[in-house]
Amino acid sequence: DSGVTQTPKHLITATGQRVTLRCSPRSGDLSVYWYQQSLDQGLQFLIHYYNGEERAKGNILERFSAQQFPDLHSELNLSSLELGDSALYFCASSVGTSGTSEQYFGPGTRLTVT
Amino acid sequence: AQTVTQSQPEMSVQEAETVTLSCTYDTSESDYYLFWYKQPPSRQMILVIRQEAYKQQNATENRFSVNFQKAAKSFSLKISDSQLGDAAMYFCAYRSPQRTSGTYKYIFGTGTRLKVLA
Numbered sequence: 001d002s003g004v005t006q007t008p009k010h011l012i013t014a015t016g017q018r019v020t021l022r023c024s025p026r027s028g029d030l031s032v033y034w035y036q037q038s039l040d041q042g043l044q045f046l047i048h049y050y051n052g053e054e055r056a057k058g059n060i061l062e063r064f065s066a067q068q069f070p071d072l073h074s075e076l077n078l079s080s081l082e083l084g085d086s087a088l089y090f091c092a093s094s095v096g097t098s099g100t101s102e103q104y105f106g107p108g109t110r111l112t113v114t
Numbered sequence: 115a116q117t118v119t120q121s122q123p124e125m126s127v128q129e130a131e132t133v134t135l136s137c138t139y140d141t142s143e144s145d146y147y148l149f150w151y152k153q154p155p156s157r158q159m160i161l162v163i164r165q166e167a168y169k170q171q172n173a174t175e176n177r178f179s180v181n182f183q184k185a186a187k188s189f190s191l192k193i194s195d196s197q198l199g200d201a202a203m204y205f206c207a208y209r210s211p212q213r214t215s216g217t218y219k220y221i222f223g224t225g226t227r228l229k230v231l232a
Contacts, residue, residue: 002158035159042222042224042225043205043222043225044222045219045220045221045222055216055217056212056216056217056218056219056220057217058219058220088157090159092159098212098218099209099212099218099220100147100164100166100209102161102164103161105158105159105160107156107157107158108157108158
C-alpha cells in the first residue's frame with residue numbers, strides 16, 4: 001500500500017459526459033501528479049501540482065482539468081468524454097517540488113466510456 | 115522532441131538468472147533524470163531505480179542496477195537473481211530539465227513485459 005488513495009476504483013459513463021476523479025496523497029507529500037494509461041497512447045504524464053499550484057503540464061487535453069485543494073487532495077475533471085478517454089488514470093504523490101523525487105502511485109481509477 | 119524507446123516488447127528469464135532490459139532515449143539536454151518503473155499484474159506502479167544524468171556512477175538498488183551510457187543515450191536495467199515476483203511490465207521514463215517557468219516533460223517508453231520462468 002503506497003498510502004495514496006484514489007476514488008472511485010471503477011467508473012463507467014457515456015460519451016459526452018463529465019466525471020471527476022479524486023486523489024488523496026500520502027501524508028506529508030505536497031506534490032500530486034496525474035497519469036493516463038491507455039492501450040492506444042500508453043503511459044502519459046498529464047499534470048503536476050505542488051501545494052495547490054500547477055508545476056508542469058504534459059499531454060493533458062483541453063477537455064481535462066485538474067486542481068489541488070488546500071488540504072492537498074486533488075481532482076482530475078474529464079469532460080465531453082470520448083471513447084478514446086477510456087483508460088486507467090493514476091495519481092501519484094511525492095515530497096519534492098520538481099518531479100524528480102520518488103513518486104508513490106495510487107491504485108488507479110479505471111474509466112470506461114461507452 | 116524527446117523520445118523514449120523500449121525495443122523489447124517481451125522478455126523471458128529463468129528464475130535465479132540475470133536479465134537486461136534495454137531503453138534508449140533521445141534528447142538534446144545534458145541534465146535530466148531517468149527512471150525504471152515496475153507495473154505488476156496488480157497495476158500498481160512502483161519506482162525501481164532512478165538515475166541523474168549528471169552522475170556518472172550507475173545507480174543500484176539491491177538486485178536492480180542500471181547501465182547508463184550518456185553518450186549513447188542508453189539506460190538499460192539489469193535484474194540479477196530473478197525472482198517470480200519480478201514478473202511485471204517495466205517502463206523506462208525520461209524527465210527533462212526544469213525550465214525557468216518550472217515546467218518539464220515526463221515521457222515513458224512503451225514498456226517491456228518480463229516473464230520469469232520457474
